[in-house]
Amino acid sequence: MAGQYTEGIGRRKESSARVRLSSGTGIFTVNDKPAADYFNRTGDLEAVVAPLQVAGIEPSTVDVTVKVAGGGVSGQTGAVQLGMARALVKLNNELIHTLREGGYLTRDARIKERKKPGLKRARKAPTYTKR
Numbered sequence: 001m002a003g004q005y006t007e008g009i010g011r012r013k014e015s016s017a018r019v020r021l022s023s024g025t026g027i028f029t030v031n032d033k034p035a036a037d038y039f040n041r042t043g044d045l046e047a048v049v050a051p052l053q054v055a056g057i058e059p060s061t062v063d064v065t066v067k068v069a070g071g072g073v074s075g076q077t078g079a080v081q082l083g084m085a086r087a088l089v090k091l092n093n094e095l096i097h098t099l100r101e102g103g104y105l106t107r108d109a110r111i112k113e114r115k116k117p118g119l120k121r122a123r124k125a126p127t128y129t130k131r
Helices: 044-055 073-091 093-102
Strands: 006-012 015-023 028-030 062-069
Touching: 006 073, 015 073, 044 073, 044 093, 062 073, 073 093
Parallel strands: 028 062
Antiparallel strands: 006 015, 015 062
């Protein structure tokens, strides 16, 4: 199975991630860095690996390669998590119910709201003065 992989694309806020799963020895790289170095915030690496654990796949049996761009840390974490779940469903279609129940296949559609004219930000209005 050398050279064969399953790919899933995940997006969150302004981030976009391409996740490739292949059978291997548990190497997990994100943008050519080890995943532990890339996701160094507490809980981020656990969130990214969560779809694998829910699917019952041992992380040491698959190689994961991720290319992620755009957005910030939490957006990239969410994008990689969604991409991982989608790749797992392509790998084994029977996992769709398990991952859907865990909430890993739901695209989080919340994005930054645009600024409106006459306001300081999206919703903050200038201070009202009567006189």
